[in-house]
Amino acid sequence: MKMFNWAYDVFKSLDFSDVVSSYLNLAINVVVLIVVAYILDYLFKKIFIIFLAIVAARTKSSFDDFLVANKTAKYLAHLVPLLFIYKTVPVILKNFTYWEYLFEKGIKIYIIILSLWITRSIFNSLRDYLKQKPRFSDKPIDSYIQVIMLFLWLFGIVSFVLILFDVSKTTLLTTFGSISAVIILIFRDTILGFVASISVSVNDMVRIGDWITMEKFGADGDVIEINLATVKVRNFDNTTTTIPTYSLISDSFKNWRGMLDSDGRRIKRYILIKASSVRFINDDELNTFRKIQHLSSYIDHRQADINKYNISNNVDKSVIINGRNLTNLGLFRKYINQYILSHPGINKDMHLMIRHLQPTENGIPLEIYCFSKDKTWVNYEHIMADIFDHIMASVSHFDLEIFETISSSKDLK
Template identity: 65%
Template sequence: MNKFLEKIFDWCYPLFKHWGLPYTLASYLSLFINIIILCFLAYEIYIVFRFVLVRLMEIIAKKTKTKFDDLLVSNKTAKYIAHLIPLLFIYKSVPVILNDYVYWESVFGKLVGIYIVILVLWIIRTIFNAFRDYLKQKPAYSDKPIDSYIQVIMIILWMIGITVIISELFEIKPNTLFTTLGAVSAIIILIFRDTILGFVASIQVSLNDMVRIGDWITFDKFGADGDVIEINLATVKVRNFDNTTTTIPTYSMISDSFRNWRGMLNSDGRRIKRHILIKANSIRFLNDSELEAMKKIQLISSYIVARQAEIKKFNITNQIDKSIPINGRNLTNFGLFRKYITQYLLNYPSLNKDMILICRQLQPTSQGIPLEVYAFTKDKRFENYEYIMSDIFDHVFASIDYFNLEIFELPSGIKIHNTEN
């Protein structure tokens, strides 16, 4: 190899000396021409090898069934590999061209060596990117934080590469370099604090399966409410439902609280948990005539008949004085309304009857008595879920008057005006 390079680059100086040029002028002219020849040959070698490697990889990608080689082509791996051949040629040629310039030979040799290390790391990065894209096409890996794993590996490789570059540049042994880095580890930790936190957090997020790509999460601190589209070493990207994007630091996923809706989406239903406020002074016992009128409500007609017979038997057996309604056992409009809503929910086709389904009374408040519907919809899609919940409460609101109940609401301007008059 060296003899071949000497034939290419050692002809200038003897020719200039033969022409009678001074030593210094002949030497610099020879160096200038040799550098031009080196650049030209390196560029031609790059063009040839780039064409050959790119075409060869494209042909292989078309003939094979796997998509991995197609992704290598799309990530331009062959073009970066093609840079290596001319660089190796330059690396071997520099000692021959700068044979009489020891200092510059050392400088250029180190620079070319550093560039080769960086280029090798860049080639490895394109291969990992192709591997990442390949795994993301697989259903088993589509929700895994592949970016975080690749970034961790690349950080380790870059640390090794930087160590090699520093060792090459300053002619320091790696052992000595690592000893020096250990002494300044506190400063390094301070500088790379966010990277280290992100690295640790991404491992914990992955191992604990806290969040996956495609999960719907709600993170109030950062205003995030949408689907996770990317998980990497430093950040988690969320596409919100208003089509904005929120970027969350990865370490915030373990240091702060957020809500992951994956469990709900994987379950058999999506929960409805909403209440209305009933005025306390509208709740009362029902007399026989009112109960007769309510028997026309088909969902609770049989219930009223059965409860009336049970209550009447109890009151007679215990000789209850029914001259005032408070004595003994009685039916209330609020209790019947709860029963009616429960029956309505049981007959509603879009609710999952295998999960909890209740209409319950909550702790009284200063605004009234909360009546809560607690049930699960079969359809978990957002728009359908909202429609089902609204449809149920439309019926709840419309049914209130039939039970002589009132919903609490703050007085409007018209009501206040009428009261004053």
């Protein structure tokens, strides 16, 4: 009982009026501070946004228009109430040392975050501005901006740690060194993407607008975006494929830029000639083949050389296999060559040849290798189809056959 009486006397002797009054005044001051800061933020946000919009409307450059679009004025307006709070709070908290210490840390962290927001907004505006310039339209601007912002955010995170825990820079660097393996494991994709992004940019491996093919990821279309982690490809079927940036240097892919920058697009396709349809041409048939305009001069010249060789070597032509002879496949090959040379859609200054490939169980591949002048996909396909339509329709005129697999009872008859 005596112990309770003693505790009651002690509690009665304490005067809480000053403590309550101090905290009450603090609460009122904090509420007034928040209200004034909100009003200042609202007013200056309107002023900055309107001012920047007027400036953007009156200038010829579109950079300030992008500043408006990326809300740079809004972030800059936050600096005014921040400055007001920074100057006012030390006065309000002069009797609350601990709270003033915490506030100082909080305001420093907010300054760092706001600075990063403002910087990001300006860089995003710069990115949008450069993308509309023809000189930079094919450059991976997103990757450059992301790399810069990555370094700035890392600097910001380090600053947060230094401020929050009052850690020295030396101690922080030592700690980071100790846990570097964990950091590399966690940020592996980011680090690989960062290295790949720099490599892709420096070596000019891929640009915005390039047509690339990467079978591993099912990508076949135009590159529409290159950033730190991914490359976006709009495929020709209007789907979008996302490729990890690092894959561009670790895996194989095809970039069609060289073809688009060249003077022609390659046509490389063959038809299968039935081997049993290949034969020698006798003299009686030459007059018929001479009527083909693309062959008349060639037959005269070639037959003169053959006759000269056969006579000089006393070749017995009673057997057609003796000596040198023209073949229907050889004439057909020369005909195709002359026909393609006369085609208006073919670039005659680039490689052009008609060649035999290794005979197969399906026949003799006769390959057409040339380059079309027009590299546009649709026109290229039209030129190639036009050539092969003519070639396949011409085969029978040389008493040749195209190999076809027997696929129905009708074919067996």
